[in-house]
Amino acid sequence: MPIDWFPLRLSLQVALVSTALALVAGLWIAYLLANRHFRGKDALDAAVTLPLVLPPTVLGYYLLVLIGRASPVGRVWEAVFGAPLVFSVNAAILAALLHALPLLVKSARAALESVDRNYERAARNLGASEWRVFMRVTLPLARRSILAATALAFARALGDFGVTLMVAGNIPGRTQTVAVAIYDAVESGNGAAARVMVIVISVVALGILTLANRLTPESAPRH
Amino acid sequence: MLEARLKKTFAPQPDSAGFTLDLEFTATQGVTVLFGPSGAGKTLVLDSVAGFVGPDEGRILLDGDILFDGAAGVHLAPRQRNCGYVFQNYALFPHMTLRQNLEFAAERRPRLERHRRVNEMLERFRLTEAAGRRPHEVSGGQRQRCSIARALIGAPKLLLLDEPATGLDAPLRAEFYEALRQVQSEFKTPMLLVTHDLAECFELAEDMLILHEGRIIQKGTPREILEEPANLEVARLLGAFNLIDAEIRTLDPGRNTSGVMLGEFELEGLYFPGHLKGDQVTLCVRPEQIRVAARDGKLGPNQIPADLKRIVERPHGLRLEFTSEAITGVIRATVSRAEYERYRETRQWVLHFPSEALRVV
Numbered sequence: 001m002p003i004d005w006f007p008l009r010l011s012l013q014v015a016l017v018s019t020a021l022a023l024v025a026g027l028w029i030a031y032l033l034a035n036r037h038f039r040g041k042d043a044l045d046a047a048v049t050l051p052l053v054l055p056p057t058v059l060g061y062y063l064l065v066l067i068g069r070a071s072p073v074g075r076v077w078e079a080v081f082g083a084p085l086v087f088s089v090n091a092a093i094l095a096a097l098l099h100a101l102p103l104l105v106k107s108a109r110a111a112l113e114s115v116d117r118n119y120e121r122a123a124r125n126l127g128a129s130e131w132r133v134f135m136r137v138t139l140p141l142a143r144r145s146i147l148a149a150t151a152l153a154f155a156r157a158l159g160d161f162g163v164t165l166m167v168a169g170n171i172p173g174r175t176q177t178v179a180v181a182i183y184d185a186v187e188s189g190n191g192a193a194a195r196v197m198v199i200v201i202s203v204v205a206l207g208i209l210t211l212a213n214r215l216t217p218e219s220a221p222r223h
Numbered sequence: 224m225l226e227a228r229l230k231k232t233f234a235p236q237p238d239s240a241g242f243t244l245d246l247e248f249t250a251t252q253g254v255t256v257l258f259g260p261s262g263a264g265k266t267l268v269l270d271s272v273a274g275f276v277g278p279d280e281g282r283i284l285l286d287g288d289i290l291f292d293g294a295a296g297v298h299l300a301p302r303q304r305n306c307g308y309v310f311q312n313y314a315l316f317p318h319m320t321l322r323q324n325l326e327f328a329a330e331r332r333p334r335l336e337r338h339r340r341v342n343e344m345l346e347r348f349r350l351t352e353a354a355g356r357r358p359h360e361v362s363g364g365q366r367q368r369c370s371i372a373r374a375l376i377g378a379p380k381l382l383l384l385d386e387p388a389t390g391l392d393a394p395l396r397a398e399f400y401e402a403l404r405q406v407q408s409e410f411k412t413p414m415l416l417v418t419h420d421l422a423e424c425f426e427l428a429e430d431m432l433i434l435h436e437g438r439i440i441q442k443g444t445p446r447e448i449l450e451e452p453a454n455l456e457v458a459r460l461l462g463a464f465n466l467i468d469a470e471i472r473t474l475d476p477g478r479n480t481s482g483v484m485l486g487e488f489e490l491e492g493l494y495f496p497g498h499l500k501g502d503q504v505t506l507c508v509r510p511e512q513i514r515v516a517a518r519d520g521k522l523g524p525n526q527i528p529a530d531l532k533r534i535v536e537r538p539h540g541l542r543l544e545f546t547s548e549a550i551t552g553v554i555r556a557t558v559s560r561a562e563y564e565r566y567r568e569t570r571q572w573v574l575h576f577p578s579e580a581l582r583v584v
Contacts, residue, residue, distance in 0.1 A: 121275055122314040124301040126328040127377060136327065140318045 003193050006173055007181035008200060014089065014177060015157040018096035022153055026104030027146070031134065033105070034112040052102045056162025059098055063167045067091065092168035092175055096157035103156055107149030111142035148215035155208040159201065225250040225381055225415065229271050230280040230293075244268070244278070244437040250381070253407065254414045254427045256445075259434030260460060265417040268434070269383045272415065273308050274301035286380050307374030307382040307412070311389060313366050315358040321345070321369045322354040328376045340376060347409070348372040348402070363391070364398045371402055375410055382406065384416040388423060400426050421445075421461055433457050449509075455584045458507045465513070465554050466584075467506040471498055483581065485549040488527045492581030504583045512580035513556040515543060515563075518571035526573040529554065534563075545574060 032038070033045055051059055067074050067085045077085040085091055115138050123133040139146070161179040168175040170184060178197055185194035228247040235241035244264045248255075257265045270276040272283055272290070280293040285306070290299050315324050325344055329337045345351045348368040353361045358369070367387065374382055384403075388396050406412060416427060424431050424445045431448055433441040441453040452458040458466060472489060473482035479494045483506065498504065518528060529545035532553065540559045547554060554574060566572070 116314070118310050118312070118314040119316060121273075121301070122308065122310060122316070123327070124275075125273055125304075125306070125308045126373065127302045127331050128327070129302065132330075137316060141316075 003196055004172075004181070007176050007178040008197060010089070010092075010176070011158055011178040014092045014096050015100075015154050018093045018100050018157045019150060019154040021093070021097055022100035022104045022157070023150055026101055026108055026153075027139075029101075029105050030108035030112055033109050048105045049102050051098050052106075056160075057166065060095070060163040060166030063091075063094065063098065063163060067094065067167070086167055087169040087171065087175060089168070089175060092164050092177055095163040095167050096160050098163060099160050100153035100157040103153045104149050107152070108142070108146050111145035111149065112138055114145070115141045144215045148212040151208045151212040151215065155205050155212075158204065224286060225272065225413065226282075226284040227268070227272060228281040229268065229278045229283070231267065231271070231276070231278045242437060244271075246434070246437070246439045248432055248439060248442070250413055250415050250430070252411070252413055253429035254403070254416055255430040255432065256424045256428035257415065257417045257432050257434055258419065258421070258424055258460075260419060262436075263434040264437045265419075265434055266385055269308075269385055269415065269417055272304075272381070273306050273383055274299060274304050305377065305379050305381075307377070307379035309370050309374050309382065309384040309387050311385045311387065313358070313370035313387075315366060315370055315373070317358055320355050320357055321350055321361065321365070324358070324369060324373050325376055328373045331377075344372040344376050347405075363395050367391075367395070367399050368402055371406060375406065375412065379412060382412045382414045384414060386417050386419070388418070388420070403427060421463060433460060435460060451582070452507060452584055455505055455507075458505075458584050464507040464509055467508065467550050467554070469504055469506050471495065471500055471502045471504060474498065474500055480578075485527060488522075488549045490525050490527075490576050490581060492576075492578050492583075495583045498583065507582050507584045508576060508580050510542065510555040510557040512577060513554070514575040514577070515556050515558055515566065516573050516575060517566045517569040518573045522573060523575070525576045525578065527576075529572045529574045531569075531572055545572065547574065 029044065029048060033041065064086065065071060067077070069075070069078065069084050069086060074085050119137050119141060120133050123137045124130075128136065159179055160177075161183065164175075164177055165180055168177070170176050170180050172181075172184075176184065178201060182194050182197050182201075185191075185197070226249045229244055231244045233242040242262075242264070244267055246264075246268070257268055259265050267276060271278050274290065277298050278291065278293060281291065282289070282293065283291040285304070289295075289297050290304050291297060315321070316327065319327065322341060322345065325341045326337065329340050332340060342351075345354050348371065350365060350369055350372065353365045358366055361369075370387075388399050391399060403414070406414070418424065428445050431443060431445050432439050433448065435456055441448055441457045448457065449461065449463060452461060452464070455466070458464045467485060469483040469485050469490075471481060472484050473480070474494065475481070476494050476496075481492045481495045481498075483490050483492060483504070495504075516526075522528065527547050527549040529547040531543055532546055533544040535542040535544065537557070540557055541563050543556050543558060543563070545554045545556065546552075556574065
């Protein structure tokens with residue numbers, strides 16, 4: 001039986017896009033959590049962390065309520081783009097994002113907070129705006145940890161099963177990601193396909209882990 | 224010129240006592256040193272001037288511009304203040320070369336001028352050769368010169384230095400003082416420097432502010448303060464005195480003399496204004512003002528018997544530590560090696576206190 005490579009490609013695409021989104025949103029949230037004092041900071045922190053501890057089915061349920069065809073978000077989406085948001089690739093991206101974001105926010109916040117405050121003060125003192133302080137000083141100094149976190153988030157986004165199944169479904173050739181396809185293959189007795197995909201995913205995950213470990217600042221040159 | 228009036232209160236926390244900063248000072252040309260022990264609030268003053276910390280009340284003026292005004296609600300951001308800051312560990316950006324560090328500081332200037340200015344500073348601080356290297360790849364001296372150059376590149380109206388020589392070895396320290404003298408002569412930027420090193424004050428300071436528990440307890444030149452500490456606290460903080468408990472026995476303004484009792488020994492000093500007979504006072508005598516000699520029969524005027532307990536080698540001469548029945552605690556006297564050699568076989572010592580050396584704090 002020929003092996004269908006579509007789920008693997010789709011998973012990589014979904015993981016890539018969701019990681020990119022998570023990076024942008026995650027850095028922003030991490031910056032707020034690390035630098036600003038505002039009301040609801042603890043609530044934001046908790047909300048971002050919640051996906052790490054909730055069962056996937058609960059997350060999937062919330063997401064369905066939030067973006068389902070009957071929900072305001074779902075309706076606006078359908079009116080603008082002409083197709084429902086649920087059971088599409090975009091829903092799969094959202095599902096992956098939900099897993100990538102907490103990892104990124106947690107690690108990025110720790111990375112930003114670990115940058116010596118005096119570098120940031122020096123930059124401000126030298127006339128830099130907050131944006132420049134962040135882009136030119138804080139971010140470059142936290143770069144390695146953030147890249148490591150991004151790699152881990154990517155691996156996490158690659159492997160989501162439960163939430164994806166609930167909001168994006170299992171439509172072969174459209175929304176069937178690799179984790180779902182493996183489940184499908186095992187269920188339908190297609191052991192060969194399952195084995196190949198399991199091995200590929202394991203290798204990719206192992207590679208990412210190695211990369212992430214190399215990026216963690218312990219091995220970085222001393223400043 | 225910097226004119227500052229600051230007040231800031233930190234409420235006591237479960238893990239720390241409360242703290243109040245409440246002071247007023249001006250810093251004009253040259254180097255003004257904020258001297259005080261750890262926890263006196265020195266860095267807090269610098270950070271308030273730089274804008275990293277907001278005082279509760281007060282006013283900070285730099286060359287007439289308002290940086291902070293509690294009553295009017297003015298609190299300029301650090302980047303608007305035009306104060307150079309040299310951090311304790313320099314805080315050079317580790318991911319940038321020395322040249323990029325300077326460029327970062329000059330980024331608000333037009334490109335051509337920036338380039339010219341960076342090159343000029345690299346040259347003036349002898350950094351041209353190291354310009355392409357990162358801070359961890361250059362010598363300590365180059366790092367400190369680069370941090371000064373970076374702070375000066377925007378032509379600040381004031382340079383703030385936070386214990387910049389702490390933890391440096393002696394040659395680096397000397398190099399650093401040299402660089403600061405260069406700043407004084409070439410840039411004429413007034414400097415406000417924080418230190419807890421008395422030698423450093425003498426090396427650099429034109430004016431000295433003594434800070435203790437958030438307040439300024441004496442102002443003056445280092446020489447003035449050393450010669451006339453305003454109170455016991457100052458004398459203690461400077462750490463350069465023998466502090467001896469005594470009782471005033473006689474006061475004679477006419478002959479300009481006073482008699483004080485150290486235990487059962489009487490010493491004669493100059494007239495101490497503002498005291499009464501019978502007052503318990505603390506005498507403050509610098510170790511280099513005390514003369515030592517071998518006991519030769521009867522005690523002479525202003526002499527007390529003493530036992531030599533310890534000899535400490537100093538770079539210049541020796542420090543002898545004595546105990547005496549006249550006082551509690553240890554008396555330190557600084558003598559030259561030759562002076563010590565003359566009496567080294569002595570069993571019984573006497574300490575001589577010249578009248579003008581006796582000062583009541």
